[in-house]
Amino acid sequence: MNRLVRLLAVWLRARRHRGPGTPLDEWRTPLRVMPNDLDLLRHMNNGSYLTLMDIGRVDMLVRTGAQSAISRRRWYPVVVGESIRFRRSLELWDRFVIVTRVVGWDERIFYLEQRFERVPRAAKPADTAPEVVAEAWVAARFIARAGGTVASPDVAEAFEVAGVSPPVPDAVLAWARALDLAHRPRG
Numbered sequence: 778m779n780r781l782v783r784l785l786a787v788w789l790r791a792r793r794h795r796g797p798g799t800p801l802d803e804w805r806t807p808l809r810v811m812p813n814d815l816d817l818l819r820h821m822n823n824g825s826y827l828t829l830m831d832i833g834r835v836d837m838l839v840r841t842g843a844q845s846a847i848s849r850r851r852w853y854p855v856v857v858g859e860s861i862r863f864r865r866s867l868e869l870w871d872r873f874v875i876v877t878r879v880v881g882w883d884e885r886i887f888y889l890e891q892r893f894e895r896v897p898r899a900a901k902p903a904d905t906a907p908e909v910v911a912e913a914w915v916a917a918r919f920i921a922r923a924g925g926t927v928a929s930p931d932v933a934e935a936f937e938v939a940g941v942s943p944p945v946p947d948a949v950l951a952w953a954r955a956l957d958l959a960h961r962p963r964g
Contacts, residue, residue, distance in 0.1 A: 780828055783808070787832050791839035799938045800879040804837035807896070810871045820866035826911055827859065830891050833875035834915070846935040851922040857886065858956045861913035865895070872896035873910065879938075881945035882929040886958055888949050889915040914949055916958050 787806060798804070808829060816822040834854070838844040847853065867873055877891045891914075894907040919927040930940045 784832050787836050788839060791836045795840050795842060798841060800837055800841055800843055800936050801938055803876050803878045804840060806833040806836040806875040808873055810867050810869055812869065815869060820868050826861055829875060830913060833877040833891055837877045843936045850935060852919045852927050854917045854919050856915055856917050858916040858958050859913060860952060861911055863911045865910040867910055880949060881942040882933060884929055885918050885926060887917050887929060888945055891915060914952055916953055
C-alpha cells in the first residue's frame with residue numbers, strides 16, 4: 778500500500794512541476810528509504826529498487842507531458858527487460874534520487890538508463906560527484922489498447938522528440954542483444 782501512496786504523491790508532484798524538456802533529458806525523482814523497502818539485513822531490498830524505478834519512469838512521463846500524449850492515443854508502456862547493478866546500500870531514511878532518461882530506441886524498443894544517487898546528509902562541495910548506489914538499463918515498448926505494438930518512431934513523435942533516435946550506447950545494444958531484445962533487420 779505504501780508504494781501506491783508514494784506513486785500517487787510523486788504523480789501529484791509531477792503534475793504540479795512539469796518542466797521544459799523531453800524524455801531524452803535527465804529527470805530527477807527525489808525519494809527516501811521507507812521501512813517497507815528494507816530486507817532482513819536492514820538495507821533496501823533489491824526488489825524495491827525495481828519497483829521504485831517504475832515510479833521514476835512515471836515521474837518522467839508526467840513531467841515531460843509524454844504521459845498525456847500517450848494516454849490520448851490509448852498507448853501504454855510495458856517493460857520487456859531490465860538489468861541493475863548495485864554499488865552501495867541504501868539504509869532506512871536515506872534520501873536518494875532516481876535519475877531517469879531515454880538513451881535511444883530502435884523500431885520496437887525504447888532504452889532507458891536509471892540510476893540511484895544518494896543525497897548526502899551533510900553539505901558536500903559543489904564539485905563533488907553524487908554517490909551512485911545503483912545503475913540500471915530498462916527496455917520498454919509501447920502497446921496500443923486496441924491491440925498491437927506501437928512503432929518507436931511514432932512514440933518518439935508523440936514525445937515531441939526527433940523521429941530518429943540518438944545513437945544507443947554500444948553497451949546497451951550488446952545487453953539488448955544478449956536478452957534477444959534488439960531489433961534485427963530482416964533479410
